[in-house]
Amino acid sequence: MNKIGVIIKREYLRRVSKKSFLVVTILMPFLITALVFVPLWLSSIKSDEVKTVVVIDSTEKYTSLFRDTENFRFINGTKSLEDYRNGDSKEVFAFLSITDDLIQSPKAATVYSEKQIPGELSRLVNQTITKELENQKLASFNIPDLKEIIEESKISFNVQTIKWSSDGSESASSAMIASAIGFIFTMLVYMFIVAYGSMVMQGVMEEKTNRIVELMISSVRPFDLMMGKIVGIAFVGLTQLFLWGIMSSALIAGGTFFLGGGMDMLSIREGMAMQPGMAMGMNPETMQEMNEWLGIINGINFTELIIFFILYFIGGYLLYAGIFAAIGSAVDQQEDTNQFIAPIMVFMVFALYAGIYSMDNPDGPLAFWCSMIPFTSPIVMMMRLPYDVPLWELIVSVTLLLATAIALTWFSAKIYRIGILMYGKKPSLKEMIKWVKYK
Amino acid sequence: MYFLETEDVVKQFSGHLALNKVSIQVPQGKIFGLLGPNGAGKTTLIRIINRITAPDSGVVRFNGTESQPEDVCRIGYLPEERGLYKKMKVGEQAIYLARLKGLSYKEARKRLLEWFEKFEITSWWNRKLEELSKGMQQKIQFIITVIHKPELMIFDEPFSGFDPINADRLKQEILELKYLGHTIIFSTHNMASVEEICDDIALINRSEVVLSGEVNEIRNRFKSNTLDVVLRWKGGAFTLDSDHYTVLSTKAQTDEIRMRIQKNPEVSNSEIVTEFAKSYEVLSFTEELPSMNDIFINTVSGINLTEA
Numbered sequence: 001m002n003k004i005g006v007i008i009k010r011e012y013l014r015r016v017s018k019k020s021f022l023v024v025t026i027l028m029p030f031l032i033t034a035l036v037f038v039p040l041w042l043s044s045i046k047s048d049e050v051k052t053v054v055v056i057d058s059t060e061k062y063t064s065l066f067r068d069t070e071n072f073r074f075i076n077g078t079k080s081l082e083d084y085r086n087g088d089s090k091e092v093f094a095f096l097s098i099t100d101d102l103i104q105s106p107k108a109a110t111v112y113s114e115k116q117i118p119g120e121l122s123r124l125v126n127q128t129i130t131k132e133l134e135n136q137k138l139a140s141f142n143i144p145d146l147k148e149i150i151e152e153s154k155i156s157f158n159v160q161t162i163k164w165s166s167d168g169s170e171s172a173s174s175a176m177i178a179s180a181i182g183f184i185f186t187m188l189v190y191m192f193i194v195a196y197g198s199m200v201m202q203g204v205m206e207e208k209t210n211r212i213v214e215l216m217i218s219s220v221r222p223f224d225l226m227m228g229k230i231v232g233i234a235f236v237g238l239t240q241l242f243l244w245g246i247m248s249s250a251l252i253a254g255g256t257f258f259l260g261g262g263m264d265m266l267s268i269r270e271g272m273a274m275q276p277g278m279a280m281g282m283n284p285e286t287m288q289e290m291n292e293w294l295g296i297i298n299g300i301n302f303t304e305l306i307i308f309f310i311l312y313f314i315g316g317y318l319l320y321a322g323i324f325a326a327i328g329s330a331v332d333q334q335e336d337t338n339q340f341i342a343p344i345m346v347f348m349v350f351a352l353y354a355g356i357y358s359m360d361n362p363d364g365p366l367a368f369w370c371s372m373i374p375f376t377s378p379i380v381m382m383m384r385l386p387y388d389v390p391l392w393e394l395i396v397s398v399t400l401l402l403a404t405a406i407a408l409t410w411f412s413a414k415i416y417r418i419g420i421l422m423y424g425k426k427p428s429l430k431e432m433i434k435w436v437k438y439k
Numbered sequence: 440m441y442f443l444e445t446e447d448v449v450k451q452f453s454g455h456l457a458l459n460k461v462s463i464q465v466p467q468g469k470i471f472g473l474l475g476p477n478g479a480g481k482t483t484l485i486r487i488i489n490r491i492t493a494p495d496s497g498v499v500r501f502n503g504t505e506s507q508p509e510d511v512c513r514i515g516y517l518p519e520e521r522g523l524y525k526k527m528k529v530g531e532q533a534i535y536l537a538r539l540k541g542l543s544y545k546e547a548r549k550r551l552l553e554w555f556e557k558f559e560i561t562s563w564w565n566r567k568l569e570e571l572s573k574g575m576q577q578k579i580q581f582i583i584t585v586i587h588k589p590e591l592m593i594f595d596e597p598f599s600g601f602d603p604i605n606a607d608r609l610k611q612e613i614l615e616l617k618y619l620g621h622t623i624i625f626s627t628h629n630m631a632s633v634e635e636i637c638d639d640i641a642l643i644n645r646s647e648v649v650l651s652g653e654v655n656e657i658r659n660r661f662k663s664n665t666l667d668v669v670l671r672w673k674g675g676a677f678t679l680d681s682d683h684y685t686v687l688s689t690k691a692q693t694d695e696i697r698m699r700i701q702k703n704p705e706v707s708n709s710e711i712v713t714e715f716a717k718s719y720e721v722l723s724f725t726e727e728l729p730s731m732n733d734i735f736i737n738t739v740s741g742i743n744l745t746e747a
Contacts, residue, residue: 006538014527211522215583218489218516219539221508421491423520434453 011232051093204328316378322412329419351376448497472637530564
């Protein structure tokens, strides 16, 4: 094995065998799955206790409207509220007191309880009474079949969007899903560049402050040392992504099966590529809607999405990792890095916002230019990708990104080579650029 | 032909000339002392030999051919700024660094275990480096420097951080490496150790070589013609009269007299001994050679001993 291979192997193995890596890699999918499923699961738990609600209706118009539900049993109150309150009424959960005709005096109904009144009960009471009052109001107009007329005029409209592909086929598209998927990939690229870029910087600084670097570069070229670290850490990132992908899809598939009584396997497979965003919608009641969504999701070209995701991930990482390595090489202390990192973070955050604004107008000039400029393209293009970007744009953007990444790596290596041997004074940017010219 | 030579090596940093036409010649199988005050350019020269930095002009030659990138595997380098990965286990770390010098995993492991046994430190193998004391770390560092049996070894201030016992141990190891045929460059401020182990030296001051050659030859070159003489003397009058020397000091003891004399440079030592022997029994006759320390200080301060 050649030297750079030995370095890559060490950088990789050292990091993936760390406890913190294992913990984050294993726990993260569980955490995401838990975030999605625990609230669903909790809401699906039925309370086994049926609570008794006594209806004390002095008008005697409304008592019969209340039907028992799974959680509440309504009984007709025979005594006055005062009597109940003073007497022994432990088994009664709440009292609904109606003192007057509710059309005339809408405030005449009150729920009393010694405990916190659950939203479900007040909702139930409100719905029941509202419906009755509506019917009464409608009846008071004396128009025949008014109820049916109104029922018929209630329209829920939802436009269907179809995208024409160049091959003439049609597929249902949804801006919402596309942007959700774009957003997830954008965040992933952004997070990985920041997290793994700083990992490169930490690694370089570690070698410098441990003073091992002089020994290292008497054995290997500084470029090999830097690239070995960058590539090794890239593999760590890809490993983490891969494991997250597999684990999240397995967990979400399992969770969906457990909760939803088994969705079709297709959706489970697709669940892998867009785990959190899709799972958000996975409420058992929206299963029907989900199936429509699945059709739309199937219309998105995931193979293309994943291929370009990996390309942009690698390109964007390489672009920034070199800069991070150069910064790490130039400073002795953690605190000194901030001055150099701040401008990079401005770029990154700008790219993130440009990406988010591109969601509304994925083919607009901001989105277009930011997805061409190498410093922002890995983040912005991920947002645009689910909206079907023309192939030529993708090719130009990726080529520009990779070319810039290579040029910057070369440039960074020049700074790195000098920086790692410089101790003491923190160099200025001007000095660092001067190092590039050194032989 | 020298094992390693540098010819007119020039290195310029921004606003500062680090090396000005530095030429040194290191013979095969010898210990070569690279001396000089702080900031003279020693470390820069060593880095150029190690191909860590490139010279602006001038060449480095191994056995007469210009140094190539692969030549770094022929060098073992113990930098002055030394350190290892703190969080990494000693054995794993040593294997990693040995592999970067071109050894296979198996070979690296085998050789390392031998060295660890020799230094009786096998129990450290699975410990993290940060758990070891500084002296212990230095030992590991030394092993790593020599593990790939390089033809040329460069030790930059090797004794700093060692206690006297371990420093002596290290000195013995270095001498042993010399007998095994390795060529050694030895950079230090410790002049006593230079006299003890170096065969040749080059003294660098203000970016230039100001003195170079064999240690003994240099000491002779700087000798001040001072002689230390002890004569048997049973009391009584003591007279010496000669224009071959002047007496610097005398010290009488019960039955001997000790004195320092400054001889006339044209007169040979034998003539003077003969002169003494005519009247007294000569117990000891030593020519004082300047210590490397004196030569170092005087050369660097710009004062020539012979003119003093």
